[in-house]
Structure formats: C-alpha cells, structure tokens
Amino acid sequence: MKLRQLVAAGAIASSASLANAATSEQTQFVVEDIRVEGLQRVALGAALTYLPVEVGDRLNSFRVSQAIRSLYSSTHFESVEVLRDGNTLVIKVAERPTISNIIFEGNDDIKDEQLQESLDGNGIRVGEPLDRTVLTSIENGLKDFFYSIGKYNADVSAIITPLPRNRVDLKLLFEEGDAAEIRQINIVGNQEFSDSELMEDLELQFDTPWWDFLSETRYQQQTLQGDMETVKNHYMDRGYLRFNIDSTQVSMTPEKDGIYIALNVSEGEQYTISGVELVGDLLGNEEYIEKVLPLTKGELYNQAEVTYTEEFIAKFLGRFGYAYPEVTTVPEINDEDKTVKLTLSVDPGKRIYVRRINFNGNTVTADDVLRQNVNQMEGAWLSNNLLESSKSQLSRLTYMKEVEFETTRIPGQEDKVDVDFNVEEQPSGSFNAGIGYGDRTKLSLQAGIQQDNFLGTGKRVGVNLSTVSYQQSAQITYNDPFFTIDGISLGGSVGYSEFDGSDFNVIQYNSKRLSVGANVGYPIDEINRINFGMTYSNVELYNTGYYEQTEQFYNQFRGGDPEAPIKYDSYLASVSWSRNTLNRGLFPTAGSSQRATFSITTPNSDVNYFKTVFDTKFYFPLSRDNKWSVLARLRLGYGNGYGDINGNDQILPFTENFTAGGADTLRGFENNTVGPRGVQLFTNGRLIGPDGETYPGDASDAQIAISPRSLGGNAMALGGLELIVPTPFVDEDMDNSVRTSVFFDVGNVWDTEFDYNKYKDLTQANTQNAGRLIDYSDWKQYRSSAGLSVQWISPMGPMVFSFSKAIQEREGDDARFFTFNIGQTF
Template identity: 35%
Template sequence: MVALSARGQDFTVADIRVEGLQRIAAGTVFNYLPVQVGDRVGEGITADIIRSLYSTGFFNDVTVEREGNVLVVVVRERPAVARIDIVGNKSLKEDILKQGLADVGLAEGRVFNPSILDRIEQELQRQYFASGKYGVGIESTVSPLERNRVAVRIEINEGLTARLKQINIIGNEAFSEKELLKQFKLGRTNWLSFYTKNDQYSKQKLSGDLEALRSYYLDRGFINFQITSTQVTISPDRKDMYVTVAIDEGDVFRVSDIQLAGEATVPSEQLFPLIHMRRGEPFSRKVATESAERISQLLGNEGYAFANVNAVPELDEEAKTVAVTFFIDPGKRVYVRRITMQGNTRTRDEVLRREMRQLETAWFSTELVKRSRERLQRLGYFEEVNIETPAVPGSADQVDVEVTVKEKPSGNLMAGVGFSQSDGIIFNTSISQNNFLGTGKRVAFAFNSSRTNQFYQLAYTNPYYTIDGISRGFDISYRTTDFDELIGADYSTDVARAAVNFSLPLSDTSRAGLGMYVQNTRFFAGVYSELAQDFVADNGDTFNDLFLTLSYVVDSRDSAIFPSAGTLQSVFGEVAIPGSDLQYYKLSYRGRHYVPLTRRFTVALKGDMGYGSGYGDTKELPFFENFYAGGPSTVRGFRANTLGPREQDEFDDPVGGNIKLTGGLELYAPPPLGGKFENTLRLGAFLDFGNVWWTEDSDLVAPTGFDLGDLRYSTGLSVAWLSPVGALSVSVAYPLNAEDDDEEQVFQFSFGQNF
C-alpha cells in the first residue's frame, strides 16, 4: 500500500475502502467523497478527498492511499461528547445554558470540535451579560474517556449582577428627566428593588424602556422624535452601570382634520364617537390605533368579520399639523353557516349550544363569539375552550364556527382534614357532580364536622330549568352549632332546612334570585346565659319558620381564584313570613372590586354590610342569628367573632349584633419567586376595618346603639397559597385602635378552607 501521491500515473478505481471508522457509518463517508467506483483518478484528487472529509468536522486526520486499483481512505475520528457538566450556575437554569451550547454545536452525542471552545465561552458570556452579570468568569475543561469520547466540564463563577447607578437623558426640553424616567422599568436601587429587580441592568430591559420612551413622545404629538444615541458604560470592577440616552424631541404636531374614507357600511354618526381625538389636540399614535381598533370591532359586531381599518396621518411640516384619515374597508358581510362542537365526549351538545351567543345563519359578530367562549369557560366543565372561525370554501360571505373543548372531570369526591383558629380541626367530606350525566345539572352531598358545628347537605340544581336560562335548585341541610366553642356563649342550636330557589339571568354577568325555605330550629339555652334563658322564656325553644329570599349577584371577575380585575357584588335578603314562629328579616351586601395597577400588582376594595330586625310578635332579631366580626374573613388582628357587644355577666361573652359593617383595602402581588408559584401563591398588604352593633334596648348587652366611632382598624401582611393538599391562608396583623375588652390575635391562619 502506498500513498496515492506517490504514484504518478492515473488509474481507474475498482473499489473504495474506508479504514479507521468507529462510530461513523461508511455510508456517511461515501456521501462526502468526490470519487466513485469507476472514476479515473490521479494524484490531484487527493487534496479534494481530504478537503471534503475534513469539512464534515468528523475527523482529526485523513490519509488517502492506493492498493492496486483500490482507493483506501484512512481516517481518525474526532471524539464524541459523552457528557457536559455545568457547575456554578445559579441565576440561569442548566437546560437554558445547554440549549445555548447546542446552538453553537456542543451537545451530548455530537462530535467534539476543539475549535468551538472559544465560541462556547462567548455564548455563555452573552447569556450572562444579557442578565446583567458582567463579572462572570468561565473556564472549560475537556477530559478524554474510553472509546474515543470526552467529557466537557464548564465551571462558572457568576459574580455579582451589575447594578444601575445612574440613568441620564440628554436633549429633553418638553418633559423633565424625572417624568421621563417614570416610563422606565430600569432604575436606581430603592427599597423595592429586591422584589422588582429594577436595578439589575440587561440589554433587553433597556430596549423595552427605550421603546416606552419613544411611545411616550409619539403619544404626545412629537412625531419626529428620535433617540440619537444610547451609551452604556460599566465601572472597572464590573459592578456598576451608567446609561446615557440622547434624544431629539422635535416639534409637537397637532390634529388639523379628521376624516373617514372608504365604504361606509355603518353611518358615520356611529363611527365618529369611536375616534377619541379632537382637532387642535396633539396627535397621539396610541389614540389613533385604539380608535381604528374600535371601528374595526364595531364593524365586526355588525357582521363584517374581515374589516380592515387604517389610520393614515398626513403631515404638514410647515404648519406642524396632522390630518388623520381613517380608511375603512369593511369587506363583505359575513354569516355563520354552521356551529360545530368537538371534544365534548361526556357533555351533551345542547349544554354547550345553550351557552352560545353567536347563532347559526345570523351575522357573524366578534363580540358574540367572545362572549360565547367566556360563558363556556365559566361552566367549569372544560380545561380549554377554543373557537375558530374558518371561511367556508368557495364562499366569500360565510364562515363556520368550530368550538373545540377539552373536558376535565366534573365530578369531585373529597375527604380531608383542615384547621382554622376559629373552628379548630375540620373534617370534611363531599361528593359533587357539576355535570351530572353530561346534562349540566349539579348534584352534591356534603358533610363537615368541627368543634363548633356539624353540617350535612344534599343539593340539586338545574341551571336551565327553562330554555331561557332560569335555574331551579333544591337544598336539604342540617346544622348543629355550639356557640360555647364558637364564641364562648352558653347556648347552641340545631337547624334543619329544606329550600327551593330560582335564578333568572339578567345579563352575562348578573342574575336575580327568588327562593323559599322551611326551617326548624331547636334552641338550647345554657344555665350560664341569662340572655338565652330570657329569650326562651319569651319565645320558646322550638321554631318552625317559612322564609322568602331575594338575591342579586353581579360577577365580572376575570377569575374566581386570585382575580386581578372585575367586580363581585351580591345583595341578599330573607324574611320570615307572617305566621312563622319567629318573625324577622335580614339584609346583607357583599362587594369586591379588583383594579389592576400594573401587570403584577392588584388592589382590592372590599365591603360587607348587614342589617336584621324583628317585626310583629318578634321584637328583635333573634340573637343567635346575629352578625359577627373579627377574624381572618373580616377584621384581621382580632380574634374571630369577638368584636362588638358583649353579654353583661361574669363571662362577658360576645353576642354579635344586628348591624354589621366591615371592609378593607388590600394590595396583592405574586411572589418574587415566580415559576410554578406564580399562579398558586399571592402576597398582600392590607388595611381592615369593621365592627357589629346591637341597636335594640337591652339591659343584658352593652354597648348598644350605632356609632361609627366604634369601628376597629388593623393593618398587616397576608399570604395565600393553593397548596397541593389544600388552601392555606396566613396573616400577621396589628390592631390600630384596640380597646381593653377586645381580644387581639396578631397571627391568624386557616388550612383546608376557601379564602
């Protein structure tokens, strides 16, 4: 065997043999060879063969030889990467780093190329620089292993994240630097930086802030605004960052004229109110875009599903004005040919169709399709609801509405143990089916037991008792309450109830209810409560009553758990009709309003009110039906159910009141941990207030009468966690104006209950 270059004469290749292969298949080599069997070759082909095989990156050495008329290619393979070990990484996850290495050619199982080590370090530095760690140190080590393999070890010393020391804006005249920096998420270190991380510089964050600055000017008429330069410098120790942004504001352009152009399928009187800009005002790109979107939405609601609306500004550089023309292309009016349901293997089609607000053969409406999807999501039967509107083939004015759902188990069998400071250990068992046999009807049985009460319930609800959405429900329950365990008072009750109720939908977010229930109450007065004994002497200890109920509920929250926007309001009234053993009524209001301050912060306004009184032969509201305040659900920082009037005896037990007023303000935020806790953990800072009052004359209770000066206040921090084994809520509260008789409780928590 001799080297091919040593033979000066050409020859015809009778065969090709490859030697030295270990992992790479011979077919792979043949695919890259510029020579095939039957070709006539000479010494000039050697360089081409070696060049072709080297370019694959698979080999460290390639030799071409000749043995008779056989072309022999001898190769020495590069080692394969057996494993990649990354140590020292804390701020960046290993899978993110390995993906970055794979992008530059280094991954387990691939051929190792020593020339990419420099690129590896550069890629890792790029990722760390992007997160603000400019002092990162990276060292790579390659260790040979058996069977021509190597192990790559990358040691990372992340160093400290560079902190912003200063941001300067140069060239601003219309707005102060302080006002402009409010548009930046980046900023100097402050007391919230540990949470917001606003002082951790990164190139991506700065790009976002510069775009926010540009939008701020463009939305205020500075159409020719430009960012002329951005300089970022770092201190020698790579710990401090300095940013300087130079801008050219340009002049303010004002709106000179507003016009509509195109095909007017909707009267202009309906379109102009949707344009929220006025002549003489500074031109705003944001307002123009939002106005075009509103016009497009209106056209979509009128059946023009593919309407196109563009706001085109025409500049007058000399007059510094803008004439805005909204060009409208409505397209053809679109009708819905067919609505189909997919994925509902258990739920009947009619259950879905009765929630649809978009109807077949009607004009297509984007708003009705949106409302249909929201109503399907609120059913709680589906994990996902998707609605697509493909065009009908061969038709320019028809679409199909395809509803695809992913069902989730609608039945629930639950048995658990919980604990709260007011009720102690709670045993609960419930069997419920929210979508019984796929009909949308709800059936439930529940049993709860704690030291304060035991509760049994059997309930049935048909949400579509009528085709118009009027619901009908039945409820049978039995509850025993030991007030001695609840508030320390020496009396207890056994209450059996059978109820029927109807609910009428007034809109997609509101319902009105009417109900009736029969209630049997047995009252047990202890020997240590003169208040209870007097009540039995005046009214007896067994009562059969018939109640009428009225309710009104509005729920526009974006989520039933951890809402960030919307309102929940409910009004409820019940009255024992004449002829009942006890004649009284109760009215209550509960309100929750959620306002998103930013993407992460939400403020909640809460209020609860209640009033009750007797009539006819019953002089006052039975005191065991009183309202209570204090505790995790009302005024935190005070022991549950202990605020307000007390029985005037040696035990001084709280008795509640016939008037209740509680409320509060709470700021919610997700945890800084992020990740899987983003949707299951919520932090809060709150201010609570409230109390209850006894307004009837009594020598056995004090104080009596209504006085807003009796309101109690508290402030503190809260944590709510939807843990895998149950809901947990914790609060640390400080009472702001506790009186001597108040029972304070700074730390409060409950587990295994809704909150």
C-alpha cells in the first residue's frame, strides 16, 4: 500500500509540475468548456464527478493540481494530462485496463484460495481495474514469504497480457525452488547443558537419519523463533531467571541451499523462590488456592509452573462466571542471594452472564438438538468448564465434523456475552444397495439405510433389507438419545432373518429368528453412561448338520426324532457401561473410549447362557495438529451356559459364538473364518451322530473330518495397533472425511469347551481347504496381519479399503489381500 501511494504521489507531483509550468507561461483563464479524451469504459458523467473544476471557474496551478489528484484518486486512470485549447480545458486520460482473468502457476506452498484472498485485500480481482503499482508490492511480499520458509531462490513474477477492449490477463508465475536445508545448529555460551540436551526438543533439526521422517530439516523463520523460545523455556524452567539469548546468526551457503544457525546465550545463575504471595480478590478461595499452588518456597524458580499457576487461577475463577480475570505475576529479584519473591496479583473482574447461545453452520441439524448437548445455560454464569465440555460432547456426535465456539461481548453491557458455536456437519449415516452374483452367494440383492441424525432430529433410525443365497433379513432400529431432558435415551429394534449356513463361511444349519428389543440409557456424567436392555428372541433351527461341537447343544432339545427342528425362546437382559473422551465422533485422533457389556438370559428362557464383551480404544497424538496419531485397540469376549436341561449342562448356543475375520476384527482374513472349525466323526464310513451311533473308543478305523467352514468360539481376544498418517494427494479440507493408516492386527477366537485330547490321535479323513486339526481350545493359536487401510466418509456412508498381508496364519485359513466394506469404521 505504501509503495502504491508513493508511486501515485510521484505521478501527481510530476503532472502538477508540468501544470505549474504551463500555467506560469500562459495567462490564467476562465473555463468555458471541458473536454475529456481517452475514455473507454468510464462514462463521461462519472469522470466529471471526480473533476473539481466546472465551467465558469478560473483555472490556476493549484486548481490543476487538485484536478489531477482527484482523477488519480478515482483509481480508474493510469495517466492524466491537463491541456488548454483556447478557453477549453482538455483532460487526456488513459484508463487502467480491466482484469479479465487471474491465473496462478507454479505455486505449491500457497494455495490458490490464499493467493486470491491476498489479492482481494489489495483490490485486485476479476472485473476491477488493474493497479500496476500494487503488483510490485505483492510480488515483494510473496518473495518475503518464501524467504521466511527458507526458499531463497524463489521468484515471483506478475505477467500482464493485453487483450482487446482494454482488458488484460494477469498471471502470477511462481518459481519456488527447494527450501534450504539446515546444515548445522550451534549454541554458543552454554555451560550447564550440552548442545544435544538443548536441541532435543527443537523442532528444527539437522543431520537426521533417513528413517526420522517427522523431523523438520527445512529452515523456517517462524519455526526458529519458536525454537528460541523453547531454549529459553528450558533454562527458565530450571531456575535460570536471568537467561538471555544475546544474538542469533543465520547464514547461508553461496548456492542458497544450506543454512547455518548460531545462538549466542548467557545462562546466568539459578534462582530459588523466597516466597509466594497472593493479592487481590480471590472470591474467598484463598485457602484452597494456596493449598494447590505448585509454587513452593525454597524450590527453584520454574517459569512453566508460574504460567500454569496463572492459568489455573484464571480457569478456577472462570468456573464461577469470572470469564476475563487478570492474573499477573510480579517477581522481586534479589541478585545478591539469588532469590525471587513472587507476588500473584488477581483481579477477577466482573461476573459474566450468557445472554444467548447461537449455532452457526448447521444446515441439517436443528438448533434444539445441538442445544441438548450443551451444558452451558442461557442466563447463567459463563463457565469455561461448561463450554469446553459442551464442545467435547458436540464433537463426539457422529454427524459433526468440526465444532468451535467463541464468546462475544455485548456493546454497552460489560457483564453479558453471547456464545456462538460454529459447527460443520458431515454425512451422518450410511446407505447400501447392490446386486451381485458369486459362486457361493449366487444372486444377491441388498438395500439399507442408517441415519444417526434422522431429519436433523439427532435420533438414530435404521432400516435394512437383504436377500442373498445364505440369508434374507429385515431389521428396523430406533434410538432417541434425549428421550428426556435429562439425557435419558430410549431405543428399540425389530428384526427377522432366515439363514442358511451351508452357503456361507459357517457350518451347515438353517435358522429362522424373530427378535424384539428395547433399551434405556442413563448418563452418569459427561463421559460415562450406563444402559439397560431386554431382547426377546424366537429361534428355530432345522436342516442341521452333524458336528461334534454342536451335538451337546442339540441334545438339550432333541427327543426321539433327530430330524426334528429345534425351537427355543430366550429373554436376554443386558447391562453396559460406556466411557468416551474422544475428541470426535468419527475419525478421532485423541482420547479414549471403553465399553463393557454383560448380557444373560433370564431363568425362564429355554436356553440359559451369558456373554460379556469389553472394548477399548486409545488414541495417542504424535503431532501438535493431530494429523499423526497412534491407535491402540483391544476387544475381549467370553460366553458360556449356566444350569442344565434334562441332565445336560447348558452351553453357549453356537449361533451366539464369536467370529473373527474382516474389516472390523482381523483384516487380511475372509469375514468370519478365523477360529474353530466343525469336527465330524466317522467309523466304518458312517457318520457318528444323531442316528444313534456313538463313537466306539476301541474302533481302529475311526476317522475325523474337518469342515472348511467356521464354527466360531465362546472366547475372543482381538487387538491392533494403527499409525494414522496424513492422506497423500488429498486436500486438507478432507482430513476429517478421509483417513489413511498403517495397521497391525492380531487375535484369535477359541472354544474353551473343546476337548482336543478326544480327537488328536484319530486319523484325519480330509485336509483339503480345511487344514489339520488343531487345539481349538488353545488361545495361543492366534492370527496376525499387517497392511494399509483407507477409510472414507462418503455421501453413501463409511467405506473401508484394506490391503493386507497375513503374517501369522493357520493351515486352512482364507487369507485375503484386498477387502472392501461399506458402513463400518473403527
């Protein structure tokens, strides 16, 4: 802006001097007519409005200078010339060209949107006149930016291409080059701490090993300023109150591709705290604050603890509505005995109340739904704790992408503010529809929808219909997370399915199941919740194949007819506890979640069993922006029967067994294929089973056959580690919609009731596709895999693409390199 003003002033002064010369040689005259020449886009009437001279005015040198200055200030003209033709005032102008198009080329470090925003601030946009003087300052400003990030060979050129009708194309051509690498960092004057100790926490590094890809070896001026503050804090946190960085030298190689940095420091001596005093209004909480203060007489001075103390007192007062307190630490330094007395001056200010809470950015979700998740109340004190907890609760909603808040003071009312929550929504459900054909599945049709924010009400509604060769099912689910104003939730589900295991990756059986369930949840606090549920199921099993592991369950119901269908009713009661501190509902990068569920059938059920499952996930951010993070997850499960029927001990129905394999359990293995397989027993070529024959212990020709299909087990342990990394070639705006991770999965499903000793010495009749018999009761028969996973929150719902390599597999396992799933993320 300054450059533009100087150029404009120079042009005005030059024109004014010409005008003075003209008027000094000629007699001043009264203007009888005014003629403007050179107008193309600007209308004559518009040009005359900028001219402070009218017909009948006497023209002199001052009036000429005033006219030129006024015409230039209109920003429409590139040059202005004032002439006299008799008593006619002639104004010759050259209009500034209109910008027809703006093109950016070669810019990698600066986005087009950022560049256009900068140009808009300087009045350079399509359709506006081009001010060439501003371009020079923009070129220099962009060069300064590249220099600040170590690109000293960078160049920026503005290329103007004339077009017909006084228009131009403007191209900003960037030659960024490579950033200068840091060759060496030297710290001079340090005696108490070595260079390696001081540089350990610096963001700028040099001479790093090839595998340390997180290190920043490119020079950046802002990063250096932050590292200087890090060095200072290192000393100040250890009592060196007089520490100072005396000077900083940054030099580069002649080729401008290498940087040498030197910091000259004065360490000084260590100071201890001689006393701590609190002054001001602490709202009667002096005794409590004094007890929790980390600052203690006789200890070394610590700047971090001083800052923490100031922030703690400010946040503590913020709980009671004093949102803008002033907490200042005044040190009294005694250089003779190397002590410092700290006086904390506290001014709480006025208590602040919330006038109104507003929501911006929610185009689908109703304000009332968002307000249900906000703990801060209108008309109440402004509490920073309540605002932060409200942000966390909103962020955990699966249909929220970003949540931020700000407080705005109301003019004329010093004790009132408005709170504005700015939210960005994202797809809140999944949709699936498809038709396919396969050797095993034959013709398949499926359709379903699940919406976590149905019609913007915050309620979860799901409808799923599916028909494939192995299953036909229909299910409706519903959940209202705020059935009452206190946050009590209410939900339910109705489902029906028909299943044929012979056409899927499980043992042979057919089933029909009708289930109806309801659940209610109670909030314990902001992060803990407890849920109670009851589900009625009516199950019919028929066309059952014979497997050793299923006979004990079948024998509880069969009478004299081994071909008769098995029917049973169950009433499953459940209780679950959940805890959630994740920073987001989808694609979290920090925090943890835990869920423990215990379910048991009531004694009046036809089958008596229990199941318990525990899930936990921990996210550990590796970078300040949370783009790099580590996920550690664990899932444990166990189930079994209780009581007996007709003298037979009850066991967990095999239809309730745990299974593994697939995107949400063990990637790299086909869905539901990991774990125990069905065992069949033969003698004399005949199957020993429901026809009445039993295994003769002394039969020398007894054999076993292992089914290639999975049976599942009553125990499960699954875990994994994932390194979450920035997704390459994806815009930053998509960070919360696309996730890439490198993973390692490990786990197993086993059957604690399986008797391996009963079958281990028998001859195995087949090995094709099934593998050898192993001890299915051994939890150590684990599987593991590693690979790359990409997850995308698409308009149709979550999609997961996994490329996996099985590391530890067992004979007969169905390992898969590529898997694709819709509708589930983790």
